[in-house]
Amino acid sequence: VGFPVEVGHLDLDHDDHEYDLDRLMVFGRGFFDGSLSVDPADLHRASVDFGGGQATPAKLMAVLRPGSVNDVVKLVKAAYESRRGFPVSARGHGHSTNGQARPYSSAPGIVIEMSNYNNKNVMTTMMKPPNVVIDGGDHRGSYVDVWGGELWIEVLKASMEHGLAPKSWTDYLYLSVGGTLSNGGISGQAFNHGPQIANVHELDVVTGKGELLTCSEEQNTDLFHGVLGGLGQFGIITRARIALEPAPQRVRWVRVLYSNFHDFTKDQEYLISLHGKPNSERFDYVEGFVIVDEGLINNWRSSFFSSPRNPIKFTSFGVNNGGVIYSLEITRNYDESTSHAVDQEVEALLKKLNYIPSSVFTTDLPYMDFLDRVHKAELKLRSKGLWEVPHPWLNLFVPKSRIADFDIGVFKGILGNKTSGPILIYPMNKNKWDHRDSVVTPDEEVFYLVALLKSALDSGDETQSLEYLSNQNRRILNFCDEAGIKVKQYLPHHSTEEEWKGHFGEINWERFVKRKVEYDPRRILATGQRIFAPQFDSRASSSL
Numbered sequence: 453v454g455f456p457v458e459v460g461h462l463d464l465d466h467d468d469h470e471y472d473l474d475r476l477m478v479f480g481r482g483f484f485d486g487s488l489s490v491d492p493a494d495l496h497r498a499s500v501d502f503g504g505g506q507a508t509p510a511k512l513m514a515v516l517r518p519g520s521v522n523d524v525v526k527l528v529k530a531a532y533e534s535r536r537g538f539p540v541s542a543r544g545h546g547h548s549t550n551g552q553a554r555p556y557s558s559a560p561g562i563v564i565e566m567s568n569y570n571n572k573n574v575m576t577t578m579m580k581p582p583n584v585v586i587d588g589g590d591h592r593g594s595y596v597d598v599w600g601g602e603l604w605i606e607v608l609k610a611s612m613e614h615g616l617a618p619k620s621w622t623d624y625l626y627l628s629v630g631g632t633l634s635n636g637g638i639s640g641q642a643f644n645h646g647p648q649i650a651n652v653h654e655l656d657v658v659t660g661k662g663e664l665l666t667c668s669e670e671q672n673t674d675l676f677h678g679v680l681g682g683l684g685q686f687g688i689i690t691r692a693r694i695a696l697e698p699a700p701q702r703v704r705w706v707r708v709l710y711s712n713f714h715d716f717t718k719d720q721e722y723l724i725s726l727h728g729k730p731n732s733e734r735f736d737y738v739e740g741f742v743i744v745d746e747g748l749i750n751n752w753r754s755s756f757f758s759s760p761r762n763p764i765k766f767t768s769f770g771v772n773n774g775g776v777i778y779s780l781e782i783t784r785n786y787d788e789s790t791s792h793a794v795d796q797e798v799e800a801l802l803k804k805l806n807y808i809p810s811s812v813f814t815t816d817l818p819y820m821d822f823l824d825r826v827h828k829a830e831l832k833l834r835s836k837g838l839w840e841v842p843h844p845w846l847n848l849f850v851p852k853s854r855i856a857d858f859d860i861g862v863f864k865g866i867l868g869n870k871t872s873g874p875i876l877i878y879p880m881n882k883n884k885w886d887h888r889d890s891v892v893t894p895d896e897e898v899f900y901l902v903a904l905l906k907s908a909l910d911s912g913d914e915t916q917s918l919e920y921l922s923n924q925n926r927r928i929l930n931f932c933d934e935a936g937i938k939v940k941q942y943l944p945h946h947s948t949e950e951e952w953k954g955h956f957g958e959i960n961w962e963r964f965v966k967r968k969v970e971y972d973p974r975r976i977l978a979t980g981q982r983i984f985a986p987q988f989d990s991r992a993s994s995s996l
């Protein structure tokens with residue numbers, strides 16, 4: 453075949469894919485430490501995601517399972533330097549819901565499968581386990597160095613062996629570090645510790661030019677902040693250094709209910725205003741759920757009420773059928789040395805809240821079990837065939853000043869007493885988000901995450917169908933638009949340049965484009981986000 457020895461000379465001719473593939477395969481076999489697969493089963497797996505809504509298969513040439521950081525460098529460099537170019541998408545655990553981790557281009561692309569979770573036997577040297585460093589010697593304390601495709605559950609397990617744990621979480625741990633850091637990574641700890649992207653000391657990143665750069669607050673600072681929340685646009689994260697704290701042993705988990713939205717949000721806002729106080733004077737985690745549908749009071753996103761034999765009824769809290777209730781979920785972490793004081797401290801904080809008095813539910817469990825709570829629900833749903841269904845999710849950041857309008861218009865309006873999955877709602881403090889990062893949040897000091905975590909079912913009930921639920925999402929976005937509620941999508945999904953510009957706002961968009969030109973000038977990375985068409989694409993946009 454006469455394949456080139458220099459990676460940069462690998463050139464693909466998209467008019468003759470077979471030839472391209474041959475060259476890649478030969479090239480790959482001799483060149484990559486890992487493996488390059490064209491097995492249809494691998495291509496299929498790499499082109500679908502948790503959203504499950506993609507109608508057409510992705511145009512894929514191959515899937516690379518890297519055996520080393522160098523493999524990532526070599527492939528991106530090949531794509532960058534080849535005459536025609538081809539798109540490359542890092543795929544973490546494929547838990548996006550709109551095809552973000554697969555290439556979107558007129559030219560066939562390659563997916564780099566960063567997580568080895570499903571392929572432990574295939575992976576080789578790159579998969580160094582998370583390396584925990586206890587008290588790194590500078591002001592940053594303990595940290596863990598992890599491969600970008602590592603799942604958070606593995607990061608937790610490795611850290612816990614040393615009595616340590618990351619500070620900021622997502623509710624679900626079977627997500628990759630690179631995947632959540634490309635978005636933000638939020639859960640009930642974000643009000644206090646900020647999102648996961650605020651708890652990273654350093655990254656190794658392979659840019660769209662195939663350069664491997666270390667970046668942090670001290671070096672390559674613009675790249676560091678660009679990649680955090682950067683939707684995979686500026687580079688592939690191959691290593692992240694994540695801050696650790698001493699791991700608590702146990703969690704006191706409390707849930708209280710509200711029928712009044714104002715009381716509910718007032719209490720949530722009060723609780724997040726306690727950020728930075730000593731542990732004894734605040735909760736460690738603050739989240740909430742909206743329950744518009746009685747059946748969902750035992751929702752899968754929170755394994756809290758696990759007894760189906762003892763269902764909890766709306767009516768027992770004075771809420772009539774058709775009403776909406778709100779559930780505040782809070783936790784206190786503790787260990788042996790602080791256990792004696794937990795009851796009293798939790799009681800003192802609860803006294804300041806205005807929930808329905810008879811609605812206090814308390815449970816107590818090990819820290820690991822609390823953090824891994826959604827996985828239990830996943831296993832249950834899987835056993836009923838309800839996990840691998842389409843998920844038309846909508847995640848919004850809603851400014852605090854308009855959350856009551858959102859309640860009236862959406863929870864009590866558009867949803868019409870019927871939902872098809874849990875609805876999360878919790879506030880966060882903007883000052884815990886670094887404005888230099890790429891992620892965008894509303895222009896208010898406090899904003900809410902509202903997550904409508906829908907599952908579409910083929911049950912014959914039209915209101916559960918993918919089409920109906922996707923349409924409902926559009927109605928919600930239109931409602932916000934018409935009501936002037938300036939929401940930002942979290943895990944954003946937009947299809948046109950105009951929409952993306954609107955998402956970022958003028959100044960942030962300019963910065964985002966500038967970073968793209970600098971770090972991925974041929975626009976080969978993460979094309980599935982549909983922000984920039986690759987340079988070689990017939991749809992190529994003119995924004996760069």
Ligand SMILES: Cc1cc2nc3c(=O)[nH]c(=O)nc-3n(C[C@H](O)[C@H](O)[C@H](O)COP(=O)(O)OP(=O)(O)OC[C@H]3O[C@@H](n4cnc5c(N)ncnc54)[C@H](O)[C@@H]3O)c2cc1C
Nearest residue numbers: 544545546547548600622623624628630631637638684689
């Ligand atoms: C059940 C479930 C629960 C969730 N809970 C939460 C939650 O509580 N909080 C929260 O914040 N989010 C949550 N999410 C959303 C989740 O954080 C994002 O979808 C995240 O992107 C998923 O990670 P992943 O590894 O599957 O990423 P993928 O879907 O594989 O990739 C996402 C994007 O990141 C890019 N990417 C992947 N790896 C890298 C890398 N190493 N370097 C650069 N770019 C990369 C991809 O190209 C793609 O554009 C949840 C999702 C699911 C399905």
